[in-house]
Amino acid sequence: MESAAFELVGLTKVFGEERAVDGLSLSVPTGSFFGMLGPNGAGKTTSLSMAVGLLRPDEGTARIFGVDVWDEPTKAKALVGVLPDGLGMPERLTGREVLTYLGLLRGLPEDEVRRRTSELLEVLELDHEDEKQVIGYSTGMRKKLGLAVALLHAPRLLVLDEPFEAVDPVSAATIRTILNRFIAGGGSVVMSSHVMALVEQLCDRVAVVADGKVVASGTVSEVQAGGSLEDAFVSLVGASTRGAEGLSWLSA
Amino acid sequence: MALGLTYATSHTLVRMRLSSFRHALKDQNRVSWIGAGAFCGLVLAGGTIWVAARGDNDGLVVALGIWMLGWVVGPLFAGGGDETLKPEYFSMLPLPPRTLSTGLLVAAVAGVAPVISLVALLSLVVAGAQLSVAAALIALPALVLQLFCFILASRLAVAVYGVLLQVRSGAVLAAVVNAFILAFAAQGWALIVAYVSTDVQGTVATAARIAPSGWGLAAVEAAGRGDWLEALLPLVGLVLLAAVMLIAWSALLVRRTTASHMSHKVRRPLSADGPSSAAAAKELRSWTRDLLYGHKAVFAVSYGLFFCMMPLALKATYMLPWAGPAAVIMAGAMASNLYGADGTALWTTLMTPGSAGPDVRARQRAFLLVFGPLTVLITVLFTWWAGDAGAWPLVLSVLPALLGGAAGLIVACSVWAAVPTTDAHKRSGNPLNSGENEGETMGLVYVMLVLVSVSAAPALVAALYWSWWGVPIGLLSGVLAWWYLGRLAINRLEQRGPELLTLLRHGRTVEEAKKKAQYESIPRWKRTLAGFCLGFAAIPLFPQALVPAIFLLTGNADTKSWFLALYVANPLRWLVIAGMAVLGLGMYAYGGLTYYNARKVSPAEAG
Numbered sequence: 001m002e003s004a005a006f007e008l009v010g011l012t013k014v015f016g017e018e019r020a021v022d023g024l025s026l027s028v029p030t031g032s033f034f035g036m037l038g039p040n041g042a043g044k045t046t047s048l049s050m051a052v053g054l055l056r057p058d059e060g061t062a063r064i065f066g067v068d069v070w071d072e073p074t075k076a077k078a079l080v081g082v083l084p085d086g087l088g089m090p091e092r093l094t095g096r097e098v099l100t101y102l103g104l105l106r107g108l109p110e111d112e113v114r115r116r117t118s119e120l121l122e123v124l125e126l127d128h129e130d131e132k133q134v135i136g137y138s139t140g141m142r143k144k145l146g147l148a149v150a151l152l153h154a155p156r157l158l159v160l161d162e163p164f165e166a167v168d169p170v171s172a173a174t175i176r177t178i179l180n181r182f183i184a185g186g187g188s189v190v191m192s193s194h195v196m197a198l199v200e201q202l203c204d205r206v207a208v209v210a211d212g213k214v215v216a217s218g219t220v221s222e223v224q225a226g227g228s229l230e231d232a233f234v235s236l237v238g239a240s241t242r243g244a245e246g247l248s249w250l251s252a
Numbered sequence: 253m254a255l256g257l258t259y260a261t262s263h264t265l266v267r268m269r270l271s272s273f274r275h276a277l278k279d280q281n282r283v284s285w286i287g288a289g290a291f292c293g294l295v296l297a298g299g300t301i302w303v304a305a306r307g308d309n310d311g312l313v314v315a316l317g318i319w320m321l322g323w324v325v326g327p328l329f330a331g332g333g334d335e336t337l338k339p340e341y342f343s344m345l346p347l348p349p350r351t352l353s354t355g356l357l358v359a360a361v362a363g364v365a366p367v368i369s370l371v372a373l374l375s376l377v378v379a380g381a382q383l384s385v386a387a388a389l390i391a392l393p394a395l396v397l398q399l400f401c402f403i404l405a406s407r408l409a410v411a412v413y414g415v416l417l418q419v420r421s422g423a424v425l426a427a428v429v430n431a432f433i434l435a436f437a438a439q440g441w442a443l444i445v446a447y448v449s450t451d452v453q454g455t456v457a458t459a460a461r462i463a464p465s466g467w468g469l470a471a472v473e474a475a476g477r478g479d480w481l482e483a484l485l486p487l488v489g490l491v492l493l494a495a496v497m498l499i500a501w502s503a504l505l506v507r508r509t510t511a512s513h514m515s516h517k518v519r520r521p522l523s524a525d526g527p528s529s530a531a532a533a534k535e536l537r538s539w540t541r542d543l544l545y546g547h548k549a550v551f552a553v554s555y556g557l558f559f560c561m562m563p564l565a566l567k568a569t570y571m572l573p574w575a576g577p578a579a580v581i582m583a584g585a586m587a588s589n590l591y592g593a594d595g596t597a598l599w600t601t602l603m604t605p606g607s608a609g610p611d612v613r614a615r616q617r618a619f620l621l622v623f624g625p626l627t628v629l630i631t632v633l634f635t636w637w638a639g640d641a642g643a644w645p646l647v648l649s650v651l652p653a654l655l656g657g658a659a660g661l662i663v664a665c666s667v668w669a670a671v672p673t674t675d676a677h678k679r680s681g682n683p684l685n686s687g688e689n690e691g692e693t694m695g696l697v698y699v700m701l702v703l704v705s706v707s708a709a710p711a712l713v714a715a716l717y718w719s720w721w722g723v724p725i726g727l728l729s730g731v732l733a734w735w736y737l738g739r740l741a742i743n744r745l746e747q748r749g750p751e752l753l754t755l756l757r758h759g760r761t762v763e764e765a766k767k768k769a770q771y772e773s774i775p776r777w778k779r780t781l782a783g784f785c786l787g788f789a790a791i792p793l794f795p796q797a798l799v800p801a802i803f804l805l806t807g808n809a810d811t812k813s814w815f816l817a818l819y820v821a822n823p824l825r826w827l828v829i830a831g832m833a834v835l836g837l838g839m840y841a842y843g844g845l846t847y848y849n850a851r852k853v854s855p856a857e858a859g
Contacts, residue, residue, distance in 0.1 A: 015758075054599055056750045074605040087757070088597035088675040090534060092541040097534070102600055104530035105607040133541065149600065 003066075005030040005157050005188035006080075010060035011050050013043075013212075021047045022212040023060065028190055028205070030065075033183050035203035035220075036192040037229075039237050043212040044192040045085050045161055052082045052159050064157055078106075081150030083143070085161035085192075091135040095126050095145050098134060099152055106153050113152075120148040123178065125171060139166035147175060151182075158182065160191045164198060176202060196230040210237040258351045265359035269337055273363070284783050285695070286364055293368035304375035307382055309473065310457035312375055313466045316398075319372055320465035323406040325433050327413075339505045353502040360403050373398055376468050383476025390475040390483055394468035397490040401464055404497040411504035423543040427550035435558035464493055527607065531614035539622050544593075549622055552583035557630070572638035573647045576631030577654050577708070583623045584658030584704035585697045590615050590666040591752060595675040598753050601745075608745040615666070616659040616738055624655055649715035649722030650708045656730020657707025660737025665700060667741040670752060672759045707733055778846060786843035793836025797829050804829075 006028040013021040021043040028034045038044045049055035051062035053069045053076065062069045067076040090098055096117055103113035121127040124144045129137075137145065143166060150158055158179075164172050179189055179202065193199055199206060200220065206229070207217040215236050216223050224232050276282045300319070303311045337359055342352055360366065373395040380387035416426040460466050467486035474482035524530040539545045556579025560571040591598060601611050631647050671693050710729050715722025745752065800817040804825060817828040 052603070054602060054750055055754055077603055077605045080603075082599075082603050084599055086596075087599045088595040090537075090594070090597050090600065092538050093534060097537070098600075101524060101530040101534045102604055104524055105527045105601075105604045105610060107527060107606070110525045 003030055004028060004063070005032070005065060006034075006051070006159070006190055007063040008047065008051050008060070009062065011047050011057050011062065012059040013046050013050060013055065014058050020212055021050065021057075024209070024212060024214055025060075026207055026214060026217065028188060030188050031183065031186060032188055032205050033179070033203045034188070034190045035199035035206040036190065036209060037194060037196070037199060037206055037233055038192070038209035039194065042209045042237075044209055047209070047212075048159055048161050048190070048192060049084065052080060052084075053077060054082075054084060078153075079155055080157045080159055081153065081155035083146040083150045083158070083160040083163055085165070089134045089137075089142065089145065092133055094130060094133055095137070095141075095148070096121060096130055098145065099148055102149055103152050108153065116152055120151060123174065124148055125174070140168055140171065143167050144171060144175075147178075151178075156187055158187065158189045158191075160189065162192055164193065164195060196228075196233060200229045208233060208236045254348070254351065257347075258354050261347060261351050261355035262358035265337055265355040266362045269359045269362050288788075290364050290368065293365065294371065297368050297372035297374075300372040301375045301378055304378040307379075309379060309469060312379060313457055313460040313469050315375075316373075316469060317460040317463050317465045319369060320402055320405060320463070321433065323369070323402045324409045325430065327406060327410045339508060349502045349506045350498070353498060353505055356505075357400070357403065357407070357498065357501075360407065361399070366399060366403060369402055370395070370399055373468070376472050379469065380472040380476065383472070384478075386478070387472050387476035390487075391468070391472045394471045394487060394490070397487060397494065398465070398468040400494050401490055401497070404494055404501065405464075408497045408501045408504070411501055411508065414508060415504060423547040424550050427547045428554045431551050431554035432558050435555050435562060464490065528610040528613060531607065531610035532617050535611075535614040535618040536621065538594075539618055548586040549583065552586050552623070553579045553626060553630070555579065555582045556627075560634070569638040570640065570643075573631065573635035573640065573643040575634045576627040577647060577650050579627050579630065580623060580651070580654040580658050581701060581704045583619070583627075584654075584662055585700040587619060587658075587662045588665045588669075588696050588700040589671050589673070589693060590662060592666065592670040592673050592756065595673060596753065596757050597675075598749070598756060602749045602753060608749065609742045612663050612667075612738055612742045612745060615663055616734060619659050619662060620655060620734075623658075627651065627655070645719045645722055646712070646715045649711040649726035651726070652723075652730040653708040653711035653726035653733075654704060654730070656727075656732070656734040658704045659730075660733035660735070661700065661703050661707060663741040664737040664744075665696065665703075667744045667752065669696060669699075670755060671696060672756050782843040782846035784843075785839035789836045789839035789843065791836070792832040792839070797833035797836060800825070801829050 004027045006026075008024055008026040011021050011024045012019070024043070024047050026036075036044055036048070046055065050057040050060075051069065052064075053073050056070070061071075064076045064079050067079065069076040090101075093101070099117040099120060100113055103117065104110065108116075118127070121130075124147065126141065126144055126148070129141070134142070134145065143163060147160070147163060150160065163175060167175065179191075183189060191199075191203070203220060205217075205219050206223050208215050208223065216232070220229065223229065276286065300312070300315045303315055337356060339352065339356065345352075347355075376391040376395045376398070377388055380389070380391035413426050416423065461470060467490050471483045471486040474480075474486070524533040539549065556575045556577075559578050560573075560575035563569075563571045601607050628651065631651050635643050635647055707729070708726070711722050711726030714725040796816055804817075817825045817832070820828055
């Protein structure tokens with residue numbers, strides 16, 4: 001059995017009465033491209049936040065290359081690059097400044113930071129917007145900058161929450177290429193999404209999350225079980241016939 | 253037909269507002285803020301009615317002027333006023349702008365503050381009833397119109413500031429104007445002394461009668477004299493004023509929901525070569541690029557200047573040396589929510605190992621760089637201008653203590669008492685509105701005003717007793733506060749960073765849910781009592797014990813104001829002061845212990 005790059009062990013989070021994440025466990029083998037699927041509100045963002053050290057779990061923990069995120073946060077965070085979903089950025093800085101300052105804060109040497117920043121901005125096509133402050137960025141540009149932040153310190157594990165949301169097709173192709181190269185170079189990626197086609201195309205392993213629990217996990221073909229991933233997903237999280245009935249006034 | 257649409261829109265908007273108010277009432281934390289605010293407001297409203305009942309119409313017209321001033325200035329402190337219903341929510345609805353703004357105006361009446369103002373405005377009826385039945389009847393439409401004018405003036409002011417704050421020069425201008433108005437309001441209690449003892453009284457009352465806030469009373473008084481034309485004129489004036497303000501507000505709302513909020517180009521990056529200079533450069537950017545930061549900085553400094561220069565009108569220079577210290581205190585209070593203001597961008601610090609230390613120190617450094625040299629310069633120049641040799645050791649002791657104290661307190665307060673705000677990129681077109689926690693932000697500002705001032709106490713005492721020896725004490729206490737409070741903030745950020753991010757991301761609800769589970773173990777009345785004790789213990793302790801004690805010690809017993817101790821005979825005074833102090837401390841102790849015990853009990857309950 002391969003050693004795990006990323007392990008989520010019994011993560012639980014309770015908001016008030018609601019168990020947003022309920023004893024969620026996952027293991028991501030080193031070198032795999034892991035897709036986390038789930039309907040809206042399934043607890044993907046919450047569990048990933050807990051797993052990387054952004055949200056303290058009520059129970060359970062997570063390990064990055066064997067390092068416990070909640071016991072040795074500093075050591076664990078040095079090993080991972082994270083793209084969270086829906087969080088802010090230092091709004092008053094330009095993209096280049098964000099990368100420069102965060103690189104320096106990670107203790108990278110100055111010229112190295114400058115080189116990496118320029119390359120990342122160029123590859124992600126953020127360089128011609130050099131004068132723009134982050135507050136003026138579009139949602140897609142924010143995602144790309146977030147990805148650049150995650151890649152900056154050359155981690156061995158990437159945890160990406162909805163990396164393709166609102167990104168244009170050209171940039172999405174670029175990001176796919178970057179991620180495939182990252183995997184080919186021995187890195188591991190965990191990505192949440194609800195775009196089936198993308199997950200089917202990119203990932204070798206998937207987990208389906210519903211109501212804060214893992215309802216299926218394994219290689220893509222295991223979870224597909226002969227059909228398409230979309231069919232498997234719909235049957236796992238509960239099929240819905242809604243949308244076919246009612247709303248008659250809409251066509252009147 | 254247009255009227256029908258306006259009515260239907262208003263009706264729906266009022267329902268929306270009441271629904272969200274009902275939801276707010278489910279949140280214990282919000283309830284205590286609303287309750288405390290409503291209590292203070294009702295006390296003030298009661299005071300206004302009492303002035304009217306005494307038949308002191310000059311006093312009443314001034315009081316009403318202060319109410320209006322509060323409506324106009326309040327939102328500046330409270331983050332853009334109540335915006336439960338943001339105009340942006342409705343920008344896609346096919347509604348004419350004036351229908352929407354009328355609807356929003358009507359919905360704005362359905363709130364706590366308007367109800368309290370309505371109570372205060374009942375003073376018009378009270379004043380009218382003393383004159384004649386007709387005057388009391390005229391007071392009814394007058395008070396409704398007056399209330400609408402208050403609310404409209406408030407909304408219009410927010411909209412105007414909003415436009416101003418989108419350009420740098422506008423932000424500066426708005427800051428200076430606000431600072432002037434607030435300094436004027438704060439010097440009020442000193443001015444009231446002057447007002448009572450000199451003939452300024454008549455002038456102020458005349459001025460307050462000319463201001464729109466006095467038109468309602470003018471109508472009532474004219475009706476009392478039976479002068480119907482003069483009774484009608486101010487009412488027509490109020491209607492016209494309201495109409496003009498409504499039209500202006502509608503126009504600005506259209507602008508707000510359709511204009512883009514593009515930021516301007518930036519200059520070259522500040523160079524940085526390591527973790528701490530990178531953090532410092534990152535923080536300094538905020539002060540120079542974010543108009544709200546700039547606005548706060550200009551506001552704090554101009555407030556200090558105005559506050560201490562106003563007595564110059566009475567040829568008194570004794571306040572001048574204190575302009576610098578006053579600016580630092582205000583600056584500290586304005587910078588008390590640094591992490592809240594940056595919002596969820598905190599994740600970048602959390603995910604960068606070892607960056608909590610540089611980040612906290614950078615925030616302190618940026619604060620000191622922005623305010624340090626400037627306030628030192630102001631202090632030196634103004635003390636020299638005042639020409640009072642005795643003031644030198646005092647201000648030079650207090651200033652470093654305040655700068656260090658403020659630098660330490662802002663980061664500690666930002667980490668411990670962060671108030672969640674809406675993330676910058678999700679904000680509405682109102683630059684003053686940073687979230688839905690106006691009350692909390694405002695409370696924090698007041699607490700910080702007190703805390704930052706207190707941080708200079710050792711230096712001040714030392715300077716009073718040993719003159720120049722205060723300077724090293726001030727320097728020492730400043731450095732200590734900067735270092736130690738910064739250290740505390742760093743530790744807290746390192747250990748409880750994720751909790752802070754959760755708070756900024758999801759607001760109070762998650763934490764509250766946990767706390768609620770803890771406090772549910774104590775009976776409800778006990779919780780309410782403990783909350784009341786914590787909320788109001790400051791009243792007996794500070795204004796009723798500490799302030800009169802200082803007055804007695806410094807031999808200033810002329811100003812009795814509402815300090816109970818100064819109204820009784822001499823030997824009893826200290827007894828009253830001691831009693832008040834014990835009462836205040838006892839209330840703090842009871843409230844604190846109740847909560848502390850609840851915390852101890854809860855793990856057992858949970859397990």
